[in-house]
Amino acid sequence: MTAAAANAKSRAARTKKIRQFVTPEGVDLELKIASAGLRFGALLVDMILIQLALLLFWLLMLWIGVAAQSDVTEVIWMLGAFLLRTFWFIGFELGSRAATPGKRLMGIRVVARDGGRLTADAVVARNLIRELELFLPLMMLGAGVAQDSVSGWIMLAGVLWSLTLSLFLLFNRDRMRMGDLIAGTWVVMAQRVKLDADIAVDAAGDAMTFSEEELAVYGIFELQELERVLRGRDPRAMRDVADAIRAKIGRPVAEEDDVFLLSYYRQLKARLERKLLFGKRREDKYASD
Amino acid sequence: MIPPAASTRAIDAPSFSTSRFRAEREADWIAFDLLLTRLEKKGAAALTSDELLQLPLLYRATLSSLSIARATSLDKALLDHLEALSIRGYFLVYGVRETRLNRLRRFFLYDWPAAVRSVWKETLIISLIILLGAMTSYSLVSSNPEWYFNFVDEEMSGGRDPRATAEFLQSTLGHGKAAADKGESGLHVFATYLFTHNSQVSILSFALGFAFGIPTMMLEYYQGIGLGAMMAIFSAKGLGFDFGGWLFIHGTTELFAAALSGAAGLRIGGAVVFPGARGRLQAAADAGRTAGKVMVGVILMLFAAGLLEGFGRQLITDTMLRYAIGSLMLLFWLAYYYIPRREDVT
Numbered sequence: 001m002t003a004a005a006a007n008a009k010s011r012a013a014r015t016k017k018i019r020q021f022v023t024p025e026g027v028d029l030e031l032k033i034a035s036a037g038l039r040f041g042a043l044l045v046d047m048i049l050i051q052l053a054l055l056l057f058w059l060l061m062l063w064i065g066v067a068a069q070s071d072v073t074e075v076i077w078m079l080g081a082f083l084l085r086t087f088w089f090i091g092f093e094l095g096s097r098a099a100t101p102g103k104r105l106m107g108i109r110v111v112a113r114d115g116g117r118l119t120a121d122a123v124v125a126r127n128l129i130r131e132l133e134l135f136l137p138l139m140m141l142g143a144g145v146a147q148d149s150v151s152g153w154i155m156l157a158g159v160l161w162s163l164t165l166s167l168f169l170l171f172n173r174d175r176m177r178m179g180d181l182i183a184g185t186w187v188v189m190a191q192r193v194k195l196d197a198d199i200a201v202d203a204a205g206d207a208m209t210f211s212e213e214e215l216a217v218y219g220i221f222e223l224q225e226l227e228r229v230l231r232g233r234d235p236r237a238m239r240d241v242a243d244a245i246r247a248k249i250g251r252p253v254a255e256e257d258d259v260f261l262l263s264y265y266r267q268l269k270a271r272l273e274r275k276l277l278f279g280k281r282r283e284d285k286y287a288s289d
Numbered sequence: 290m291i292p293p294a295a296s297t298r299a300i301d302a303p304s305f306s307t308s309r310f311r312a313e314r315e316a317d318w319i320a321f322d323l324l325l326t327r328l329e330k331k332g333a334a335a336l337t338s339d340e341l342l343q344l345p346l347l348y349r350a351t352l353s354s355l356s357i358a359r360a361t362s363l364d365k366a367l368l369d370h371l372e373a374l375s376i377r378g379y380f381l382v383y384g385v386r387e388t389r390l391n392r393l394r395r396f397f398l399y400d401w402p403a404a405v406r407s408v409w410k411e412t413l414i415i416s417l418i419i420l421l422g423a424m425t426s427y428s429l430v431s432s433n434p435e436w437y438f439n440f441v442d443e444e445m446s447g448g449r450d451p452r453a454t455a456e457f458l459q460s461t462l463g464h465g466k467a468a469a470d471k472g473e474s475g476l477h478v479f480a481t482y483l484f485t486h487n488s489q490v491s492i493l494s495f496a497l498g499f500a501f502g503i504p505t506m507m508l509e510y511y512q513g514i515g516l517g518a519m520m521a522i523f524s525a526k527g528l529g530f531d532f533g534g535w536l537f538i539h540g541t542t543e544l545f546a547a548a549l550s551g552a553a554g555l556r557i558g559g560a561v562v563f564p565g566a567r568g569r570l571q572a573a574a575d576a577g578r579t580a581g582k583v584m585v586g587v588i589l590m591l592f593a594a595g596l597l598e599g600f601g602r603q604l605i606t607d608t609m610l611r612y613a614i615g616s617l618m619l620l621f622w623l624a625y626y627y628i629p630r631r632e633d634v635t
Contacts, residue, residue, distance in 0.1 A: 024383075027352045029376050075481045082485040086492075086588075096329055096381060109380070113574065117384050120392060121400075122574075125581030131489070132496030182499060182557055183581065184574025190380075193373040195318065196366040201308045224365040231366065272363055273307055 004286035007221060011283070016173070019186070021115055031188040033175050034108040039187060045102030050088055054081055089127040094120055099190070107191035113184045122183040129179035136162040199230055200266050207255065208263045214249040215264075215271045221284035223272055226265050230258075307362040314354050318374060321347035325377055348378045396582070404582035405626045411552035411559070415509050419548060422513020423520065430521035440518040455526040484595030487543065488588050491550035495584050498554025499573070501562050505554035512547060534608035537615030539598035545622055546590035553580035553587070590622070 021029045057080055065073035092100040098118050099109040110126070112118045137159050169177040174186060218226075229241050235257070242257040245264060272282065282289060324344060327335050336344070355371040362368060405412075429436040434451035490508075497504035516536075523532035560576035561569060597618070605611055 023352065023379050025349060025352050027356055027375070029379060030372065031376065078481040078485055082488065086488075096332070096384060098380065098384075111380070119578065120396070121404075121578040121581035121585075123581075124585055125577040128492050128581065128584055129496045129499075131492045178499065181570065182573055182577035184571070184577065190376055191373055192377070193366075193369045195315075195322075195370045198308055198311055198364065198367070200364065201312075220363055223363055227365050269363055270306070273361060276361060276363065 004284070007284050007286065011221075019174075019188070021111075031111065031186070033173075034106070034187045034189055036170055036175055038106045038108055039169065039175065039177075042100065042102035042106045042108060045105055046088065046100045049101055050084060053084060057081070057084070086127075086131070089130065090123055093118075093123045093127065097190075098123075103187070107189060108187050109190040111186050111188050113180075113186050118185065122185055126179035126183035126185055129177075129182055133166045133168075133178055137166055196231055199227070199262065200269055206263065206266075207259045210249075210264060210267050212271075214251075215268050216289050217248055217285060218268060219282040219284040219287055220272060223265070223268055226261065226268070230261055230265055307358070307364060307367075310354075310357065310361065311364075311367060314350070317347055317350045318354065318371070321351050321378060322374060325374075325381055328381055345382060348382050351375055351378055396585070399630075400582050401586045402626045402630075404579050405549060405586060407579055408549070408552040408556050408583060409627075411555040412548055415506070415548045415551035415555060418506055418509050418551075419513035419516075419544065422510040423517030424513075426514040426517035427521045430518045431525065434522075434525070437518050437522060440514050451522055451525070453522075455528065458523060458526055458528055459531070481595065481599070483598050484592055487546075487591045487595065491547060491587050491591060492584070494547070495550045495554045495557075495580065495587075498551075498557040498580070499561055500558065502555040502558025505551050505558065509547065509551040531608050534611035534615075535602065538602050538605065538611040539594045539615070541615045541619035542590055542597060542622065543594035545619070546587045546594060549583055549590070550587045553583040556580050556583075593618075 017033045017035075018030050019033060021031045023029060058077060061073040061077045061080075089100055092103075093110050097104065097109060098111070103109060110118060110123070112122060139162075141155070141159055164171075165178055168181070169175045174180075176186065180186060226241065229237050238257045238261055242260050243253075245251075246253060246260070275282065320343070324336070324340060324347065328344075333341065351371065352375050355375045358364075358368055358371050426436070426440050430440070430451075437451050494505050494508045497508065520529070520532060520536075523529055557573060557576045557580050560572040564572035567575070597614070601614060602611070605614065
């Protein structure tokens with residue numbers, strides 16, 4: 001039963017990332033903690049955007065500076081660069097979506113850990129700490145290079161020490177970086193999901209009928225995998241899945257794959273949902289019926 | 290919207306079915322989605338009052354749909370959509386209660402001084418540490434000028450060391466011939482450089498606070514050391530009073546800001562070490578929020594200090610006037626922070 005164990009394990013991994021978040025109406029929103037990879041991706045996107053903005057800004061200032069023959073542009077440049085670097089994250093996270101462009105792209109957002117609203121001071125605190133997390137390893141490297149007296153090993157130790165701060169989010173299960181810890185925030189998934197059509201009401205769904213035994217072989221996990229394949233509309237995947245189901249329940253290849261799958265999906269869903277109403281939730285095909 | 294054929298079909302279906310549930314409620318979800326999208330793009334001003342009244346109703350309808358769907362439906366696409374919609378709706382409905390302008394006003398009137406007041410203990414400690422640093426290096430350099438080179442970089446001192454003549458030192462203070470030759474060009478560049486540099490040092494000294502506040506205290510001590518060493522050099526040549534004025538005009542603001550940034554860091558460090566009755570995480574989060582407010586204030590103070598240092602100090606060369614401006618700034622900050630006022634309770 002290694003497959004059953006693997007299934008249970010992946011389900012446990014998924015529930016481990018879910019945090020209870022009860023609204024005043026008493027509904028648990030079940031927020032999912034954003035993974036370290038997504039966080040890093042978002043940071044990378046933001047950094048690239050900041051650099052691009054700085055480059056454009058620099059070219060603009062250069063152009064104005066040459067045209068106006070004045071060094072006021074240098075001041076604007078220095079101030080602008082500082083403001084952009086410090087307030088890019090703060091400005092965007094104070095908005096109603098609490099996410100920088102990078103975070104929006106990755107479908108994540110910042111949330112107050114206690115379920116209250118995200119306050120400006122929390123956003124400021126978490127982003128000022130970022131300064132340290134990003135630049136301390138670089139500074140250690142720079143300091144080591146600048147002073148000849150510091151040996152390579154000491155420099156390495158310094159960089160490693162500062163990296164443990166920067167990579168703090170890898171060492172706790174809530175994926176909080178140092179700034180999140182100090183500000184009392186979390187970064188969670190906030191994707192937009194389009195409302196797809198209800199495939200269970202499709203007219204093709206009643207083309208064939210399956211017996212109780214034929215429907216009893218699968219559980220919720222398989223049902224939702226089937227749903228994914230049906231929504232994907234990839235003929236090769238549908239063929240593979242249809243063949244697998246036919247082999248399992250012992251039916252000959254007689255109908256079109258999509259008709260067969262849709263009928264099977266519809267009746268399996270109706271059966272499992274009926275059981276759900278009676279308080280029986282069959283997670284996957286390994287669970288008892 | 291769903292095609293009419295499908296919806297009649299779903300409603301015809303026998304007894305309770307999730308398709309029927311969806312057909313009945315779908316219009317609400319779509320309306321809520323549209324409303325949220327407009328709210329996110331254009332803010333509350335874009336909605337009519339009818340729509341604003343609709344918002345909480347649709348929000349609650351969606352949450353109730355989510356609860357029902359979780360208990361009855363196995364349609365993954367539907368569940369995911371409702372979950373995402375509810376999360377989006379929750380943060381918009383409960384998220385913002387204030388306009389940005391209001392928030393800004395409250396920050397300057399109440400939050401900023403209140404945050405600074407609440408870290409008064411830490412501010413005192415950090416000020417003493419800076420003073421201690423200054424006194425240490427002052428006494429060491431006064432007794433043996435060779436110590437100076439241990440405290441101040443060659444680069445930073447710019448020739449202001451024990452070997453320098455009194456005339457040269459005087460010129461660095463903006464008096465005498467050499468200073469007049471330098472002219473006024475590039476002042477604003479200098480001021481901006483000072484501001485960005487000082488801000489980054491302050492942010493660092495705040496951010497290092499979580500390591501039990503020790504790196505913060507070291508950083509502040511080090512700032513005091515540089516100051517004291519410089520002071521010893523100038524007073525040895527009988528320029529102590531002039532140097533004081535040179536420092537005082539912007540130093541009251543800048544050192545105050547440095548002390549506050551250290552205090553903010555120390556507050557976090559203190560909360561991590563001594564969380565009290567709260568959990569350690571909770572204590573750190575509470576301290577972090579107060580410290581965050583202080584830090585925004587520190588950056589604004591440093592901006593003022595940069596202006597004073599870049600423009601004021603270079604243009605005003607009269608020592609007494611420098612002292613006057615410096616004291617005025619100090620009085621202003623003290624009054625702004627520490628004079629009690631009626632708190633904003635809302």
